[in-house]
Amino acid sequence: MNQHLQPVISTASSRIYETLRRDLVGGRFAAGEKLAINALKDHYHVGLSPLREALNKLAAYGLLIQENQRGFRVPTLSRSELDDIANMRLELEGMAFERAIQHGDDVWEAELLAAAHRLKRADLSLEKGEEWEVLHSQFHRTLVAPCGSVWLLRFIEQLHDQFDRYRRLGPKIPTVRQTLDEQHHELVELALQRDSKAARALLDDHIHKSYQVALKRYQEHA
Amino acid sequence: MNQHLQPVISTASSRIYETLRRDLVGGRFAAGEKLAINALKDHYHVGLSPLREALNKLAAYGLLIQENQRGFRVPTLSRSELDDIANMRLELEGMAFERAIQHGDDVWEAELLAAAHRLKRADLSLEKGEEWEVLHSQFHRTLVAPCGSVWLLRFIEQLHDQFDRYRRLGPKIPTVRQTLDEQHHELVELALQRDSKAARALLDDHIHKSYQVALKRYQEHA
DNA sequence: TTATACATAATAATCGATTTTTTAACTGAC
DNA sequence: GTCAGTTAAAAAATCGATTATTATGTATAA
Structure with a gap:
């Protein structure tokens, strides 16, 4: 496994x-x-x-x-860099997700469901520690895994790590977090239905909401 | 300077x-x-x-x-990886070039002309050694420099290095090379005219021709 | 032969100490 | 007091040697 x-x-x-x-x-x-x-x-x-x-x-x-x-x-943080990272995530993950939906096979579908399920269990516990973070990363990795480009996956991974430097600045915000958690399952739904268009739109929204969270963290951080 | x-x-x-x-x-x-x-x-x-x-x-x-x-x-070479790298170059450099054309100021225009000029002098000498390589890299870097995204530039740089592992496998092919050299000036032309559409189309073609060269090198290499 | 165990050689990884460079502290002239 | 120059302390970079691991070779048994 x-x-x-x-x-x-x-x-x-x-x-x-x-x-x-x-x-x-x-x-x-x-x-x-x-x-x-x-x-x-x-x-x-x-x-x-x-x-x-x-x-x-x-x-x-x-x-x-x-x-x-x-x-x-340690690199400094800046609003402009956060914007840059979020924009690049939108571009690259969107691209990768669309390709993954085109190429992903039934093994991928199973892995997606599994990753979403494991993440949901961790969501419910409300105790979002390092374990949740690992499952969350793993979920997003699975989402784009069969995109067919090793380099695209590499860049996305790197951007996620950079993004998380902002997202994880402060404590969790439960209300926003819940919306984001729900989107994970909807993303799987649309992926299984092979609805590239809707899937990408939702992923865009997901990344954008995450960006709002990260930005808030960054601004409250100072 | x-x-x-x-x-x-x-x-x-x-x-x-x-x-x-x-x-x-x-x-x-x-x-x-x-x-x-x-x-x-x-x-x-x-x-x-x-x-x-x-x-x-x-x-x-x-x-x-x-x-x-x-x-x-040393990483191995493969057709599929070359395809991947070339495709990513198309996506990322295209994106970056369009943005550069939107944001680039008059200083950029001057630098573009300068970089193209230096490269042309090296083109003419027919002696395309390490110096030409440096100027060529510098030219392509200048082309996308004002795109506004540090991370995009970083990824493009990385892809260029990877791409060149294929392109520089064998000896130069003068006839194809000449077409590519001429395109450098045309790229500057279109950039100065702020014609994003045409500029991107030409860059796509430029990368695609380079890909053909790299692919030939790779296939003749075995 | 073919496979297996063991010994040996080669290589990778790590340690502890040394050298070099930077940063901080100090001194005295203005 | 402030600033340039000097010295002392701290830190970064590098070296030479040691340890751990892998790869190679050889002998022996099936």
């Missing part, structure tokens, strides 16, 4: 990479903050070499800024 | 990164090849730490494949 049995073998470097990625996306570092490498080393109990390799990867991925001779910083 | 006076300060890590990026894009490594880190270390005269940091960045960027406990490999 587990499609990527890759990380059975892990290295210190790959583990700390994944940990730091989660923590950066989850907002456990302040935007603009300069990372004290030695402090990180102690905090995460890793050696300097694997830590630096992870930081280099995160910088290439866009979750850190690297400046020669002065280490690594 | 030089807008990014950033890499005045460089580190061993950033230097070897840039060198390896160029060599990977320029096809100086065989597709699928496993990199012998020690050999690289000797060949490029760098230490292990900066080399590994560069390799990690290149893997995150997509120019290398990293497998835990078994180092780094």
